[in-house]
Amino acid sequence: MPTAVELGGAVTGTFHPRDEQQDRSATGEPPWMRRVLARMRAEDGWYLLRSRSALPDAVLVGPPGVLVVLLRAEPPDLADTRAAFVRVAELLAGVGGPRGLLTEAVVRTVVVHPEGAAGFGRSGEHLVLGESELDRALRRGDPVLTAEEVRAVARHLDDRAEHLRPDWNPAVVPGQRGDPGLFEVADVRAQRVERALDKPFRDWRTFLDDTQLGVVRRHYSGPARITGPAGTGKSVLALHRLAYLARRTTGRLLFTTHVHNLPRIAKEDFRSLAPQLERRIEFVHLHALARDLLAARGRDAEVDEPRVDAAFTAVWRSPLAEPLRAHRPSKHYWRAEVERVIKGRGIREFEVYRTLARRGRGTHLPAAVRSQVWRFYCEYERELSERGAFDHNDVLMRALAELGRHPLPRPYAAVVVDEVQDLTLVGLRLVHALSGDGPNQLLLIGDGQQQVYPGGWRLSEAGIALRGRGEILRRNYRNRGAIVDRAGALPAINRFDDLDGGPTVNLAAAHPVLGGGQVVEWTGTDQEQALLTALRALDDPTDAVVLTRTRAAADRWEQVLRAAGIPVQPLDRWDRRSGGCCHVGTVHRAKGTEFRSVFLPDEQHHGGDRGDEREARERHRLVAMTRARDYLWIATR
Numbered sequence: 001m002p003t004a005v006e007l008g009g010a011v012t013g014t015f016h017p018r019d020e021q022q023d024r025s026a027t028g029e030p031p032w033m034r035r036v037l038a039r040m041r042a043e044d045g046w047y048l049l050r051s052r053s054a055l056p057d058a059v060l061v062g063p064p065g066v067l068v069v070l071l072r073a074e075p076p077d078l079a080d081t082r083a084a085f086v087r088v089a090e091l092l093a094g095v096g097g098p099r100g101l102l103t104e105a106v107v108r109t110v111v112v113h114p115e116g117a118a119g120f121g122r123s124g125e126h127l128v129l130g131e132s133e134l135d136r137a138l139r140r141g142d143p144v145l146t147a148e149e150v151r152a153v154a155r156h157l158d159d160r161a162e163h164l165r166p167d168w169n170p171a172v173v174p175g176q177r178g179d180p181g182l183f184e185v186a187d188v189r190a191q192r193v194e195r196a197l198d199k200p201f202r203d204w205r206t207f208l209d210d211t212q213l214g215v216v217r218r219h220y221s222g223p224a225r226i227t228g229p230a231g232t233g234k235s236v237l238a239l240h241r242l243a244y245l246a247r248r249t250t251g252r253l254l255f256t257t258h259v260h261n262l263p264r265i266a267k268e269d270f271r272s273l274a275p276q277l278e279r280r281i282e283f284v285h286l287h288a289l290a291r292d293l294l295a296a297r298g299r300d301a302e303v304d305e306p307r308v309d310a311a312f313t314a315v316w317r318s319p320l321a322e323p324l325r326a327h328r329p330s331k332h333y334w335r336a337e338v339e340r341v342i343k344g345r346g347i348r349e350f351e352v353y354r355t356l357a358r359r360g361r362g363t364h365l366p367a368a369v370r371s372q373v374w375r376f377y378c379e380y381e382r383e384l385s386e387r388g389a390f391d392h393n394d395v396l397m398r399a400l401a402e403l404g405r406h407p408l409p410r411p412y413a414a415v416v417v418d419e420v421q422d423l424t425l426v427g428l429r430l431v432h433a434l435s436g437d438g439p440n441q442l443l444l445i446g447d448g449q450q451q452v453y454p455g456g457w458r459l460s461e462a463g464i465a466l467r468g469r470g471e472i473l474r475r476n477y478r479n480r481g482a483i484v485d486r487a488g489a490l491p492a493i494n495r496f497d498d499l500d501g502g503p504t505v506n507l508a509a510a511h512p513v514l515g516g517g518q519v520v521e522w523t524g525t526d527q528e529q530a531l532l533t534a535l536r537a538l539d540d541p542t543d544a545v546v547l548t549r550t551r552a553a554a555d556r557w558e559q560v561l562r563a564a565g566i567p568v569q570p571l572d573r574w575d576r577r578s579g580g581c582c583h584v585g586t587v588h589r590a591k592g593t594e595f596r597s598v599f600l601p602d603e604q605h606h607g608g609d610r611g612d613e614r615e616a617r618e619r620h621r622l623v624a625m626t627r628a629r630d631y632l633w634i635a636t637r
């Protein structure tokens, strides 16, 4: 049995070897511990707080963050290292300053053992160091806290934590008394944020605002929803929330979305936030998740796009399409009716479709036309089955049915859905089936103004009841003032208002944290030349993107840039580190990305001028414009 030992006058930790126990009973602690603590106390710019309670043994606060220290000659239980972490993280809740409130991403547990101690695996959640590795560890890591912040955090712990007492060496921590604190007047805040954005570390990992941190830490008794206009830190919050929950649960957590690039981008961002927790979280596109679930259960689930297209085209060319065409000629519109309205909402009977509210779909369809649409849809289903093909909706529906028959053997501890406004109702039902209704198990994040696919569901139709569990973010951290003003003036309708009951806020009401910015509205005849000139005139032409509505336009701009000698990369491959290239892509691929400069060339008018088409265009434009941090170039010819 491990023996409890005295440390600093109080019972802390566990300890094994007999000789060290004897040594400790004489002096209070064994020599290796004294050496480790002395080494920590001596480190320039760090503050050491000794613990009077069992967990942790000490806390070290320095420029790279807060270390929760366990001194152990035997490997500790995960429960102990977790408990020590959570204890210190809870004490830090609410430490704030001009850059915001400190997040627990700055906190790291470190287990230090004497040289030669055996059995210390690398658990992943905490750092394990031999005594001799301490020097390297203390000097490793980018500074995330300034000297003032380090001091303020140490002082906060000293004030708040009765079991922690300061043990720092004034000689190596100069000026620790009487300095200005972490708290400054609000008008200094914006300047500080501005400067923080230029710093080598990414501020959002270290500091959040009060609303964001409130959501990260809140206990929700059931499904909850976070909304807020573009750039207000919803995705950032999702990552912090996952890390927070991962520390306090066991099992896997899920981040999912309908947006193509986002799982990859979110995973990379999470790695920079909490690398030690990465293994606990699956970042996966909802369709890939459904496909993998079916495949794991021996069920065929591959979508053969060409066969699906062929099935739709065959019906579109048949006489069944004629009444539809007469009503509205666009193939794209009717495909969306089948995919998003009928199948996407899981409708299986004409009687339901006959009276269905089709919000945001524009064209009113009398019952007689609906029955023609229904026949068209049934024929499409027949064509699919004749070809032995599934479409994307089929995969989601089959996965949902599969979960109904056999739920996951090990449910997710929590599910976070980003860009929820673009899920279909069937997709929403699937995430709900994956998460359940338990406390903190489902967090839905989205913004109705950025919807790029027609939807039309209510959360209640997926059996999800929010009961007021929700939050709105309003502070825009991405776009400078001029860009928020320009994009906020777009009449992009937010259908979240009438779709899931909770209140929402549009971009026009967001508060940009950063002022300035530039919007150039170009008109003229030689668009290519004008765009190239503007691009070349930028300080950094590589942190820029040309966004288009159509794939064809993106391909054309790619050629134009290449011909002009500008290195280009498709948007699909964007990540925060990709430099040296200008990006080009469609708005659909732009979700999750951001650039210093965004170029929106004028395109052949595409997609008609009906109310619903204009509405979709405005929302696409809002998404495109809000990818820009500093500079926006918009062409109209």
Ligand SMILES: Nc1ncnc2c1ncn2[C@@H]1O[C@H](COP(=O)(O)OP(=O)(O)OP(=O)(O)O)[C@@H](O)[C@H]1O
Residues within 6 Å of the ligand: 100, 203, 204, 207, 208, 209, 212, 228, 229, 230, 231, 232, 233, 234, 235, 236, 237, 447, 450, 476, 477, 478, 591, 592, 594, 626
């Ligand atoms: N508290 C914060 N401090 C500093 N920067 C922040 C903070 N919160 C978010 N950011 C930054 O603001 C930008 C936008 O954040 P994020 O992508 O999470 O917003 P979003 O609401 O998901 O945007 P969108 O809806 O447009 O996708 C990112 O560059 C992020 O790093």
